[in-house]
Amino acid sequence: MRFLIILFLIQRQYNKNCKFFLKSSDNYQLIVADNRGLKDGYSVTVQATxxxxxxxxRVLVGNNIKLTNPTVTPIDNTVSTLYSPTVNESFYVDAVDLNGNSIPTVVEIAPAKKAGLSVGWTVTWNDSHISLNTAPGVAAVGNYQTIITWTLNDVPEK
Known part of the structure; x- marks a missing residue:
């Protein structure tokens, strides 16, 4: 389990839907190396406060931090794309249900593989693919923060 804290600074209040992006030099990566030697796959979920x-x-209700269009690359270039994970192309890190409760979102699912095979993948989101989205009048001026929890789950072979 890894924790990531993202800080956004909102400099003025807006009366329309807004989208803010991280600065252009920022890249965020999720790296999973599966060296268990098992045939089982894995999944990764994310959930935020x-x-x-x-x-x-001031508290933002949820569905604000959006990640889109990741790139997926193998850690070791000798691994077949046959074992490439399926990565969610667009999701909210801070997803909430109809009652406003935080819920986990599946980010990545890796298929079962040959026993004994080690695989690893890097999923990268860069600056323009991580955004803060707010509804009109919801976010007031200030620094906002959240704690993001990534969870690695075992997915047994069927």
């Missing part, structure tokens, strides 16, 4: 302003007064 609600974004809170630093003073704790």
């Amino acid at each position: 609600k974004m809170k302003r630093s003073d704790g007064v």
Whole structure:
């Protein structure tokens, strides 16, 4: 389990739907190396706490941090793409259900493989593929933060 904290600074209040991107030099990677020697696959889920302003007064409801269009590359170039994971092309890190409760989102599912084979994949999201989306009048000026939890799950072969 890895934790990642992303900070967004909202510099003024907007009265329309807004989308903010990270600066162009930022890249975020999810790297999974499966050296278990088992045939089982794996999945990765992500879940985040609600974004809170630093003073704790303002809270964003959810469905704000969006990741899109990742690139997937093998850690070792000798691995067949047959074992390439399926990666969600567009999802909210801070997804919520109809009651506003935080729910996990599947990010990556790797298929079963040959026993004894070690595989690893790097999933990368760069600057323009990580955005903060807010509804009109919801986010007030300030620093907002959330804690993002990535969970690696075992997916037994069927």
